[in-house]
Amino acid sequence: MTDLSDFIISTDAGSVGSVLKSVLGYEFDSSDTLWKLSKDSTLNIGLVMERTPKKYQYSVRKIFEHYATTQAGSSVVAVANSVYHLFSATNGELDTHQLINFKASLNGDYAHLHRVRPFLRRWLAFRLPGINKDVVEMVDGWRLPGGAKGQAVKSMDPTQGPLSDFELTAFNEGAIFAYERGDLSLYELSLCLLTSSTGRRPIQIPHLKCKDLI
Incomplete structure (x- = not known):
């Protein structure tokens, strides 16, 4: 830490x-x-x-x-x-x-x-x-x-609130670049993009429900 x-x-x-x-x-x-x-x-x-x-x-x-x-x-x-x-x-x-x-x-x-x-x-x-x-x-x-x-x-908390547009773009681009370099498989890239589409931070992902993705 x-x-x-x-x-x-x-x-x-x-x-x-x-x-x-x-x-x-x-x-x-x-x-x-x-x-x-x-x-x-x-x-x-x-x-x-x-x-x-x-x-x-x-x-x-x-x-x-x-x-x-x-x-x-x-x-x-x-x-x-x-x-x-x-x-x-x-x-x-x-x-x-x-x-x-x-x-x-x-x-x-x-x-x-x-x-x-x-x-x-x-x-x-x-x-x-x-x-x-x-x-x-x-x-x-x-x-x-x-x-x-x-x-x-509501307050766009930087640690527990949703990702900002800037952060989402940076994450998605980073995942795609990693896939193009061969560091991520297609399956792993799909998981990354699917998760980022919800806008959740890591601390929020454990609360993700199936209905959030359907």
Whole structure:
């Protein structure tokens, strides 16, 4: 399993004015207020920065550079919305007391916390300034009810949601090239293309039913 700390270099790669590229190939300037990540998703990083306390802005921007270049645009925007709510509900400090208050303010709807938790994990793993280990350990220790059924599909979750058009195309082309090279048999190619036609990620394939293919 890859350690998140392996990505420290990638978070440092971008600097003010760096041109980065989303997973769907959309280029954006990291110093701009708006980052267009896909045809339908634009991250208003300027709005997030307005709500983020100054001492955290460098780290938050670096983490979003990572998100914007590795995850689906809709998921990045959803995380940004939750981080915005986090800083709106706190007094400028990310400590255990403020996170407890943030959790209480959600009134049992933990969608924002479900997205903030991995954001804080990355913050700590990337060794960026501003976050303490005890905060992340506390949040990791909370048992939160699962997200709404179907939320992974609606939000195009990059690990549990459906494959994006870009990912489907890349997978299909890779399978065909492998068949042409002789690395896959016709039977194996057929299985690959049949499975990809459902748009499922590996984590979703065990739930596949015969009726989904008929």
